[in-house]
Amino acid sequence: MTEDSPEAPGTTALYVYAVCRADGGPALDGVSGVARGEPVRTLPLGSLTAIVQTVRAAEFTDEAWQERLTDEPELERYARAHHEVVSVVAAQAPTVPLPLATLYTAEDRAGLVLGNESARFHTALERIAHHAEWGVKVYAAGSPGGDGDETARQPCTPGTPGTPEDRGRPAPGAGRAYLERRRNLRARHERQREDSLRVAETVDTQVCRLAKASRRLRPHGPGTADGHRLQVLNATYLVADHRAAELELLVKDLRERTGAGIELSGPWVPYSFVGEV
Numbered sequence: 001m002t003e004d005s006p007e008a009p010g011t012t013a014l015y016v017y018a019v020c021r022a023d024g025g026p027a028l029d030g031v032s033g034v035a036r037g038e039p040v041r042t043l044p045l046g047s048l049t050a051i052v053q054t055v056r057a058a059e060f061t062d063e064a065w066q067e068r069l070t071d072e073p074e075l076e077r078y079a080r081a082h083h084e085v086v087s088v089v090a091a092q093a094p095t096v097p098l099p100l101a102t103l104y105t106a107e108d109r110a111g112l113v114l115g116n117e118s119a120r121f122h123t124a125l126e127r128i129a130h131h132a133e134w135g136v137k138v139y140a141a142g143s144p145g146g147d148g149d150e151t152a153r154q155p156c157t158p159g160t161p162g163t164p165e166d167r168g169r170p171a172p173g174a175g176r177a178y179l180e181r182r183r184n185l186r187a188r189h190e191r192q193r194e195d196s197l198r199v200a201e202t203v204d205t206q207v208c209r210l211a212k213a214s215r216r217l218r219p220h221g222p223g224t225a226d227g228h229r230l231q232v233l234n235a236t237y238l239v240a241d242h243r244a245a246e247l248e249l250l251v252k253d254l255r256e257r258t259g260a261g262i263e264l265s266g267p268w269v270p271y272s273f274v275g276e277v
Helices: 062-069 072-090 107-116 118-128 147-152 174-208 241-258
Strands: 012-021 041-045 048-056 095-097 131-139 213-216 231-240 261-268
Touching (some): 012 107, 012 118, 062 072, 174 213, 174 231, 241 261
Antiparallel strands (some): 012 095, 131 231, 131 261, 213 231
C-alpha cells in the first residue's frame, strides 16, 4: 500500500487507522485519535470501512515526522493514540490495523488506493476473524550476574596459606585449579543454554498445535528491558478466541514441567498476522 506524503503547511490530510467490514460500522464515541479537536470517523469503501481522521498536513511532513522520531515521549503519545483507535474498533469487529502515520492527501485518494486493495483486506479479515495475537517468551535458566560472575570473583588460590611468609603466594596448582573451574563453569553454562533451546523448541511446538499461525521474532538481546536474562524464544501466535483459556493452561503446564521462565502476553490486536496491506 502506498501512503501519500503531505508537504504543504496549512492544508489537511487524511490519517487512516484501520480497515474493517462495512457491516453497521463501529461506534467511535469518546475516541480522540492523534488529532485534537477532529473526530475519528468512518470512510465507506464499498463492502469495507476505513477508520480515518482529518489532521493538519504540517504535522506529518517528512521533516516533522523525522523530528518526532527523536522525541520519545511524543512518539509514544502518537503510537498510543493510534493503538487506542485500532483497539476500540477491533473490540467490535475483525480489523486490519494500518501502520502508524498512514496518510493520504484527500478522501478520494484514500478511497481509490484502499479500494484497490479490497481483496487483500478481505483475505486478512477472514484470517483473523475471532482470533487474537498472543506473545510467548522463554528465558534460559541462569543469568549474567549469577553463578558465573560469582565464580569469577573467587580468589585464584584454593585456600589461605598458613604462615605469614606464605600469604600472598599462589598455592601449588592454584592456576590449574582456577582454569579447571572456569572450564567447568563454561561447560555448565553451555549445557544450560542447550537445555533452554530444547525447552524453547518444545514450547513453540506445543503452542503451534493450538495456534492458527505463528511468527518467530528476534530474541531480545543485552540493552533491552530483558537484557539481564537470555531470551531463547520470542514468538507470537494467532489463537482462536475460544482457545484462549486452553493456551493459558498449556503455558502454565509447560512452566511446571520444564521449570523454564515462560511469559505469556495478550490477547492483542493481531498486528503480526494481517500481512502486507
